[in-house]
Amino acid sequence: MNRPTSATGSAPNDSHRRPAAVEGPSRRSPGQLLRRLFAHEELGITVVLIALVLIIGAFHSKFLTPDSLLGVVRSASFVALIAFGMVFLLAMSELDLSVGSVFGLSALISGELMANGMSPWLSLITGPLIGMALEAINAFFANTFAVPVIIVTLGTLTAFRGLATVVTDSQAVIGLPLDSSLFRILGGEILGIPTSVWVVIVAGAVLTVVFRRTPFGARVRAIGSNPVAARFSGIKVARTRMQALLLVGALCGLSGVLALAYFQGADPTLGVGLELQVIAATIIGGTAVSGGTGTVPGALIGALVIVTISSGLVYFSVGPSWGGVVTGATIVIAVSADGLIRRRRAARLARAGA
Numbered sequence: 001m002n003r004p005t006s007a008t009g010s011a012p013n014d015s016h017r018r019p020a021a022v023e024g025p026s027r028r029s030p031g032q033l034l035r036r037l038f039a040h041e042e043l044g045i046t047v048v049l050i051a052l053v054l055i056i057g058a059f060h061s062k063f064l065t066p067d068s069l070l071g072v073v074r075s076a077s078f079v080a081l082i083a084f085g086m087v088f089l090l091a092m093s094e095l096d097l098s099v100g101s102v103f104g105l106s107a108l109i110s111g112e113l114m115a116n117g118m119s120p121w122l123s124l125i126t127g128p129l130i131g132m133a134l135e136a137i138n139a140f141f142a143n144t145f146a147v148p149v150i151i152v153t154l155g156t157l158t159a160f161r162g163l164a165t166v167v168t169d170s171q172a173v174i175g176l177p178l179d180s181s182l183f184r185i186l187g188g189e190i191l192g193i194p195t196s197v198w199v200v201i202v203a204g205a206v207l208t209v210v211f212r213r214t215p216f217g218a219r220v221r222a223i224g225s226n227p228v229a230a231r232f233s234g235i236k237v238a239r240t241r242m243q244a245l246l247l248v249g250a251l252c253g254l255s256g257v258l259a260l261a262y263f264q265g266a267d268p269t270l271g272v273g274l275e276l277q278v279i280a281a282t283i284i285g286g287t288a289v290s291g292g293t294g295t296v297p298g299a300l301i302g303a304l305v306i307v308t309i310s311s312g313l314v315y316f317s318v319g320p321s322w323g324g325v326v327t328g329a330t331i332v333i334a335v336s337a338d339g340l341i342r343r344r345r346a347a348r349l350a351r352a353g354a
Contacts, residue, residue, distance in 0.1 A: 073304070083319060131250055208297060
């Protein structure tokens with residue numbers, strides 16, 4: 001049967017006879033909201049950080065005092081600076097185990113140079129240069145013999161630490177010109193915030209742009225995603241690896257000088273175990289172990305989480321020997337969670353493409 005027409009010969013619009021259904025706002029279950037929340041790279045770990053601070057503060061209110069929180073942030077700044085560089089390496093599916101030794105040796109040599117008459121402010125140049133020279137050694141062996149960086153740095157971790165002992169004759173650096181403005185400014189505060197924190201903020205902003213918006217960052221991510229395809233596309237993998245390692249070395253040296261200025265001294269044990277904190281901060285901050293992706297702001301938040309946990313252990317009277325246990329467990333949990341998330345994401349994409 002034909003539909004009745006209007007005077008114009010067209011069929012009447014059903015909307016005049018029946019109001020269209022109005023859809024209300026979509027409702028999501030708590031599980032869906034949590035998944036959307038933690039889907040953002042930095043937001044999930046930020047929630048974890050806030051929860052840790054509140055839990056520790058609930059049992060020990062002194063932890064929430066400005067001095068205590070500034071101490072946590074200052075300690076995290078030394079880790080975060082190096083973790084920024086580790087983001088670039090991990091995004092390439094590489095890992096540097098020598099960063100703690102490079103950090104310590106850069107600070108020690110800079111301190112020795114100051115004690116022997118070098119202008120303290122020149123350490124802002126010599127520190128990063130020393131770090132870059134040490135990482136250039138790592139890059140040389142990794143590229144020349146076509147071995148992963150983790151294998152090379154497994155050896156240089158110990159070699160550089162031994163060199164620190166030789167340089168200082170197993171003694172702490174003495175005779176530093178502590179009356180220099182470098183120690184007052186770099187080891188002090190600006191506008192109530194530790195100078196090292198300001199350095200981290202500036203470096204983090206710059207390196208975020210470098211990682212996300214520059215050709216170098218794009219090459220790093222491409223190599224981590226598919227090194228074979230990266231080579232076929234004309235990317236010089238060896239050169240990019242060296243550039244990333246030099247960046248890590250410069251950041252290790254800068255962090256070492258900042259630590260030297262704050263602690264007003266250094267000894268051969270400076271930086272022992274720091275590599276584990278840097279790796280943990282980078283991974284739990286959202287940089288994938290499998291490569292291809294990374295987040296510089298996440299590395300900063302990860303460093304805050306690691307240092308907050310370490311400080312919490314002190315407040316709960318847990319022995320310092322447990323610090324390594326907690327850091328190692330954090331790395332295992334972070335790596336496992338990263339793998340689980342990626343498998344689920346791959347499964348969802350496969351179902352969507354089916």
